[in-house]
Amino acid sequence: MSAPTGSTGQHAEPEEEFYTWTGKTRRWVLKKLPPDKLLPQDQPSYVASWIYVFGMGAIASLVIIIVSGLILSLNGPLWWHVSGFGHFINSTHLWSVEFFFLFMVVHLWGKYWMAAWRGGRVLTWITGVVSFAVSIVAAFTGYLLQTNFDSQWIAFEGKDALNAVGIGAWFNVANLGQIFMWHIVLLPLAVAAIVAFHVILVRVHGVVPPLDAADTDAQLQPAPQPVPQAQTLQQPTEEPTEVAR
Amino acid sequence: MNSLLALAAGESPAIYLGWGDFVIQLGNFVVIIVMLVLFALALVLPFPAAKRRK
Numbered sequence: 001m002s003a004p005t006g007s008t009g010q011h012a013e014p015e016e017e018f019y020t021w022t023g024k025t026r027r028w029v030l031k032k033l034p035p036d037k038l039l040p041q042d043q044p045s046y047v048a049s050w051i052y053v054f055g056m057g058a059i060a061s062l063v064i065i066i067v068s069g070l071i072l073s074l075n076g077p078l079w080w081h082v083s084g085f086g087h088f089i090n091s092t093h094l095w096s097v098e099f100f101f102l103f104m105v106v107h108l109w110g111k112y113w114m115a116a117w118r119g120g121r122v123l124t125w126i127t128g129v130v131s132f133a134v135s136i137v138a139a140f141t142g143y144l145l146q147t148n149f150d151s152q153w154i155a156f157e158g159k160d161a162l163n164a165v166g167i168g169a170w171f172n173v174a175n176l177g178q179i180f181m182w183h184i185v186l187l188p189l190a191v192a193a194i195v196a197f198h199v200i201l202v203r204v205h206g207v208v209p210p211l212d213a214a215d216t217d218a219q220l221q222p223a224p225q226p227v228p229q230a231q232t233l234q235q236p237t238e239e240p241t242e243v244a245r
Numbered sequence: 246m247n248s249l250l251a252l253a254a255g256e257s258p259a260i261y262l263g264w265g266d267f268v269i270q271l272g273n274f275v276v277i278i279v280m281l282v283l284f285a286l287a288l289v290l291p292f293p294a295a296k297r298r299k
Contacts, residue, residue, distance in 0.1 A: 050287035102276060106284050 033204050040203075047207050051110040055202075057103035062195060064096040066188065073184040077145045077176070097139055104132060116208040124201040131194040138187035144179045 018027045071089050072080065080090035108128070110116075117125040140158070144151050155173040162168040172178055260271040 048292045050290055050292055051284075054283075054287070098276070102280055102283075105280050106287070109280075109284050110287070 033200065037206075038200075038203050044207060044209065046210050046213060051114075052207065054103045054107035054110060058100055058107055059195065059199070061096050061100035061103055062191070065093060065100055066192070068093040068096060069184065069188065073180075077147050077180060081147065093142075097142065100135070101139070104135070108132065111208070114208060114211055118208060119205060121201070121205050121208055124198060124205060127194055127198040127201060131191060131198055134187065134190050134194060138183065138191055141173075141179050141183035141187060144173055145176070145183055147176070 016023075016027075018024045068089050072086070072093055075083075075086060080086035111125070111128070140154075143154050144158075158173045159168055162171055162173060171182070262269050262271055262274055
């Protein structure tokens with residue numbers, strides 16, 4: 001339930017009172033990530049550069065990885081040895097992973113050299129690093145599922161390293177069934193969740209501006225806060241800002 | 246051509262490049278070079294102009 005308070009003008013938004021945890025959560029989410037920030041119509045003008053496309057390239061590759069991986073997992077790890085279509089899907093899976101890492105590394109370089117952790121974006125940077133690390137583990141388990149001499153070799157080289165750090169009993173790279181579960185359930189869920197959180201953080205804080213962006217850029221100013229109606233009426237019309245469409 | 250196809254299909258032993266103590270597999274080397282080239286091009290190539298809204 002809500003109770004409008006203090007609205008006298010016909011253009012005023014009624015102020016809503018939040019007293020349940022769901023209502024308070026909604027208020028917090030809408031404050032942190034209003035719909036126009038979650039799904040923006042425009043981006044700042046500095047985003048019109050090729051260096052800003054590699055994050056999206058990595059996400060597009062991840063979508064292809066998940067779709068091709070889903071088809072492979074439904075048919076089992078041996079399917080690609082006996083089916084031409086299976087071989088094609090397996091190759092699609094491999095090459096989308098190659099592109100995923102390629103785009104992710106160029107994205108990482110771009111963000112490193114523009115110090116993308118500025119402006120309260122530390123968690124965005126950290127989630128990017130974590131997603132990179134978890135993706136490496138996911139790719140490693142993928143190599144273990146090839147069911148050929150390569151995967152045998154990788155498993156029996158890797159097991160010594162994992163035993164040395166004391167996790168070989170829980171993460172046994174010589175156990176095909178266990179690694180299959182890690183590769184098609186736990187690690188994809190982890191990568192997808194971290195990447196989704198990473199993208200949401202980018203939406204919350206906005207795309208990081210270049211180092212030499214002028215402090216007067218409209219995109220660098222904090223988002224306008226809702227103001228009481230009496231003040232709203234006295235505000236001058238906001239100047240349009242330069243945006244890339 | 247057949248040897249290239251066989252190489253792409255993983256049927257031949259991998260090619261390794263070496264400079265002194267530094268050794269790298271050809272495939273890994275190519276990927277790193279492609280990443281560096283993409284990074285450099287992304288910095289210098291102009292971004293296509295946006296379509297104007299009606």
